[in-house]
Amino acid sequence: MAKTDMTLATNLSLPLSSTDEIVSRARQRWLRLTDHSPDQGLAEFLKTEQAKGETSQLLDGIFAGSPFLTDCLMAEPGILRSVVEDGAEHTIEQLLAETDALATDDRTRLMRRLREIRRKVALAVALADLSGAWSLEQVTTTLSRFADAAVERALAALVGEGIRRGELDLDPASPLAESGLIVLAMGKHGAFELNYSSDIDLILLFDAKIPYRGVEGPMACVVKLARGLQYILEHKTPAGYVFRTDLRLRPHLPGHPLAISTEDAELYYERHGQNWERAAFIKARQIAGDRSAGAAFLAVMERFVWRRHLDFAAIRDIHSIKRQINAHRGFATIRIEGHDIKVGRGGIREIEFFVQTQQLIVGGRDPMLRSCGTLPALHALSAARWVDQEAATELDACYRFLRATEHRLQMVSDRQTQTLPANEADFKRFSRFAGAAPETFSNLLRSCLETVERHYAALFEREPDLGAGHALVFTGMDDAADTLATLRNMGFRDPAAISGRIRAWHHGHIRATRSTRARELLTELLPTILNSLSRQHDIDAAFVLFDEFVSSLPAGIQLFSLFRAHPSLLQLVTDLIGAAPRLARHLARNNDLFEALLRPDFFDPLPPADALRAELRSLMRDAYELEEVLDLCRLWAHGRQFQASLQVFLGLSAFEEAALTLTTIAETIIAAMIPPAQRWLEAQHGSLPGGRFVVLGLGKLGSAELTTGSDLDLIFIYDHDDQARSDGPRSLTAREWYARLSQRLISALTARTGEGRLFDIDTRLRPSGTMGPVACSFVSFGRYHEETAETWEQQALTRARPIAGDPGLGEQIICVIDTVILRQRDLNALAQAVRAMRMRVFKQHGSDRPWAVKHVRGGLVELEFLAQYLQLGFAAKYPSLRRTATAAVFDAAATVGILTVEESAGLIESLRLQQTLQTVLRLSLADSFDAEQSPPAMKEALLRAAAGVSGRSIATSDFVGLERRLCNLQQTARSSFDRFCPPD
Incomplete structure (x- = not known):
């Protein structure tokens, strides 16, 4: 998406003026309203505002594009005056205060007053939004706050009725505080992202302390409350409705009760909870009821939502929901007229899935990524480098544009819709209401949808070629001739053995492939696996090591899903199999190390x-x-x-x-x-x-x-x-x-x-x-x-x-x-004692092989003993020798003249080189290193690591030179040790 497009995308504001007949009739209604208003001050205000340029454009745009807002203006003209004179924020705070203060002892009166306030809130928010005075966050937060207040008042009224019937033993002055009742807002409501005419998704629960005194049981009581809550909020009266209420996100226990206990809910999520429910609970927030009970339940749910291990299997699970939406509703391609900007391609849902899926994957390891809001979470992912900064910037702009468009669609008739008009005339009318010329709006919308689709597809929709362009079939009992030819062309010397072993994988003969899903993933991965192995010096030997690796896996789905999502990780693993078989086996037993490899900063300089x-x-x-x-x-x-x-x-x-x-x-x-x-x-x-x-x-x-x-x-x-x-x-x-x-x-x-x-x-x-x-x-x-x-x-x-x-x-x-x-010591006695201990260690562990860098003469143990001798022998005279690090002692010894500068430099280089080689060898091998038998990849790893020591550049092919350098440095260390701690 171009930079200019992103600027436009965040600036939909004043609707374009119109002079059609609909506007003319609305103006006449407006004028009659001002002429017949009993409030002369309001009448004068309305006439004055109608004449003002910007207000006139806004009103004409509303008259032309939104029958719902037109009716609201006619019914509540005082809201326009309040917004203009006092500001939208002040108006809204007054309306929310009115909601919080509503009496709850009369259900009918409460329902009427909630609907009246809802109409005023809807108008005030629309005026602030369409005029460009409010950001997306202000709009959605305000709508969510009103929903919170409405639910809380409705629940208080219902609980009050239960108290008066003698079913609930609670304090009428504060009926919800110790009630054990929990109302959770889910989805956009829970994230303070409610859209203009949104349903609200709720879950009702109760804990063991609910003070129920009736005869039906606590569940029956709370189910009755749930039905009452739905009725109060969504029943359509002459004054309209408050919110359509959706309870379908509740735990799906047998019988689908509208409310269950927290204990049953915890058991359900522990045993049956699915990834889509984990994603839903990212946005869960308690909005009414017993606050302490709700906090305790949400604390328990954190373990369900946030898993400590990276969960790349969740990607396909979440994406499958989106594919089902596309298949069911026909939204697999982008169009403009008639396109659903929520669940269609490139729509709001794809941005939400893009963010929520990655939160599920990594949020268990990083609490900073657990934000319930889509945009805060997107930018947290970007700051942690799980999402590219450019992608985050573009998706932010697209999300704002699509949400602004969504709100304007719903402002037209106060309907929960995200579908653009399919009729050309209606689309043009809506474009003008949205604040842009039809062609400009259409181009901007297409650019936005294509940008979202591109980023979403990059995350979700990598579909591999199962044959890598060639025949690779491993089903059945016999080898396929074309498959054997493909393997032979890849460089395998014994393709029949390779084919037979892969068939054994597919038949579930190893733990990693005992599930159907694991075998499906492995089928997709095989071309990539085989191509990666073909890069190794000995492809057949590399396959044997990879077979050991995959056979030692405790399970396959998570790791195969991870490889599928990150092919570069599979390539790294196959490279390590050739260079460091011990490390590869360690990786197979410790899947959490793969998660570390996927950290965005894994290959950055090590953190301080x-x-x-x-x-x-x-x-x-x-x-x-x-x-x-x-x-x-x-x-x-x-x-x-x-x-x-x-x-x-x-x-x-x-x-x-x-x-x-x-x-x-x-x-x-x-x-x-x-x-x-x-x-x-x-x-x-x-x-x-x-x-x-x-x-x-x-x-x-x-x-x-x-x-x-x-x-x-x-x-x-x-x-x-x-x-x-x-x-x-x-x-x-x-x-x-x-x-x-x-x-x-x-x-x-x-x-x-x-x-x-x-x-x-x-x-x-x-x-x-x-x-x-x-x-x-x-x-x-x-x-x-x-x-x-x-x-x-x-x-x-x-x-x-x-x-x-x-x-x-x-x-x-x-x-x-x-x-x-720092005590003064006899140097001869000290030298004898240090050498005696060195020889004792050498007798037990010593080696004459230069690659046994710890215990060989001139190796790491000898260097450490030398540094310890220098401290104990000379620190009384030279306190600067008092260092804990071995290299620092050698450097200080050169400064005070105990060692020459050249000798000190040689000892430090010997120390660093052998420490470096020891690290590589410990990662690579379980047994001792054999320079003659080791694979080329392992030698390359040793050369690569050694090249950085003291800035010495060793040619990648000069392994003999490295070994010669190692022996020379060990001899230098041995000579220095023998000089200070001579043999008897």
């Missing part, structure tokens, strides 16, 4: 620490119990950990960036788990006022060098009088209380649930190792490291730092650690 912390806080804003926190943390952590590791694998991020991200994830999660773990403990055993608690990170966590699959080395430290006791009924000593807290944290971090496991925890570095208490006091921690700790424990302490808990206690712990590390 503050952004990661804020992201988790946002996800956890509704989580309170430890189990909820755990599940959210697992999903979030797995996705962000996978992003960081895969970016190193793909050469998009340096190791140190990924390590910092992985470290921040661990720190953030541990910090997030302490409060709910403490609440759980306090509920069991009471609290310990005045106590302080810190989690100390060591090893790679302490040095911010975490890699994929790293354990977390932790020590739990508390500060409290050991003899103090908690204040609960099952009181514990401080030592016991903090031990329980630490155990609870360990269990939370290591427990395996449906969302997987967070971390493996190692607490053996605590004072006295496995023989010591799981949580140690601050005093005993300091005493142990001052008096008892061995050299290897002091080595570990060089990378220790507080990562969560009380900041004040954390600073005190750092002071203790610094005191230990």
Whole structure:
């Protein structure tokens, strides 16, 4: 849609003037009204306004285009005066206040007054809309607010009748407050998007506390209220109606009662709820009844609507509704005259489905995307980059134009219609009422509908070629000759074996294809799968790995739907199968990682620490119990950990960036788990006022060098009088209380649930190792490291730092650690102790293969030991060596002259290269790396990741050069270690 079109689309306002006979007759009626008005002030006002240019154009346009508004003007001329003199906002607020104050003790009088006010509201809103004074949001919000007020008054009247009959035991002064009754507005009403002559979609529920005292039962009572509510609002009297009321969105239980209990509703949605009902509940809002009961029910429904896993299967389910509408009503193509701008192609419903479907897919993971309003949700999706900014801008403009057109269609005769006139003369008349010349309006409308159709089709309507232009048939029991020829032409050496295995998939011989829908999706995907595999160096071997991948899936529909919606994701998976079979198997077992891959920012630079912390806080804003926190943390952590590791694998991020991200994830999660773990403990055993608690990170966590699959080395430290006791009924000593807290944290971090496991925890570095208490006091921690700790424990302490808990206690712990590390030591004795420990580790795990980068001589362990020796040996003289990160120690050692600049640079490069290669290898392989047997794609991944280390560019084909460089750097590290810690 062109920019000029979008400008026009938001500016339908004053109807075009007309001089036809209909207008002339209306003017005469208007003049007679002014001549015979008993209110002389009003008469003078009406005559004056009729003569004004803009008001005259507006009135003539209404006379020409809307019999309904013409009648409203004749019946309520005072509304025109109020809108002109006081403003539409003031007029509406007065009318809403009148509605809220309506007496409810006389049903007949209430029905009459609601209809009178509705007519006034309809006129005031139309004047503000047609004159261009109000935005779309002001129009729809006002209509929704009046609907809220009308429903609330009608329900209050009905409940009052029940009180007077003795059926309901409630306070007549506030009959709804504790009634247990819930009225939910659905659809446009719930989203404050009600259209001009809209039905209102309602659901009536009641909870267990309804104080019913009759003989029929609570359901019969509330069903009676539902019928009464429909009657009061939609029964047509000489004064008209208030709202047509639709109850068809209610839970479809047997017998279809008009109202059910919240308990029955929850069971229904849990067992039978469908995707279209999830979409409907995005806009659900309580508008009348017992507010606390309604809030509790909607809180329960959030789990039904918002699923933690991305749900791409919902796309086809939601789209099927639209296809059924098109098929039933013949709206499969765009036309202008006679086109339905709501459910026809390119219409309002397609914009709503475009937004709601993507909300269902990703809203469970991002609460910021749960807005009930169509346009706020569209722009939230755009801000989160699930929707392109240009698409959001165009759809916003189209939505506004179509809604403005919809309102004008309904203003004509106050009918719930979205169909443009099919007759040419009627279409021209309506175009002028809508504020544009017929040709201009027609062109603008067509451009708008085509724009919506284009964006909608891009999301929903990718229909694959099931044969990719060639024969690919895998049904029946025998191989099809044409299919075998196609597979052979694709490069498969054994097409019969491939065909047989795919037929086994189709026969449901694997878990992923046991449902009919999964097999249908797989049929659609097969051409793309096979074409993607044909890119691999060894297509037959790649197929075997893909077969392992798909055979290990626990289910197929969700993942196949996801592949169908995102073909590029399938291509990435097939590429990873060739380069990293271990990662592919891990993906098959953890579908949530695919969701992470679809994040719009997945391939962007890794987010900074503050952004990661804020992201988790946002996800956890509704989580309170430890189990909820755990599940959210697992999903979030797995996705962000996978992003960081895969970016190193793909050469998009340096190791140190990924390590910092992985470290921040661990720190953030541990910090997030302490409060709910403490609440759980306090509920069991009471609290310990005045106590302080810190989690100390060591090893790679302490040095911010975490890699994929790293354990977390932790020590739990508390500060409290050991003899103090908690204040609960099952009181514990401080030592016991903090031990329980630490155990609870360990269990939370290591427990395996449906969302997987967070971390493996190692607490053996605590004072006295496995023989010591799981949580140690601050005093005993300091005493142990001052008096008892061995050299290897002091080595570990060089990378220790507080990562969560009380900041004040954390600073005190750092002071203790610094005191230990900065102590003067005998360098010869230290060197012997460090080397002895290194050789002990090498004896147990050592290797002479250069690709065993952790334990080979000159590998990562040796580099870490060297950095620890430099700190313990020289930090007393050079406090600047007191760093937790290994590379930072080497850099500081060069600054003070312990290492040469060249030696320091070589050690840092060796460290970075081996850390990078370790990340790629851990993602790629379960076993050791064999350079001779590894597939070319894996070597390419190693070369790609290594190319960014220290800015060195290694040719993509020079794997031998990479191996030579690795060996040289390991020799440099080994020589440096041997120089400082020489063999005996």
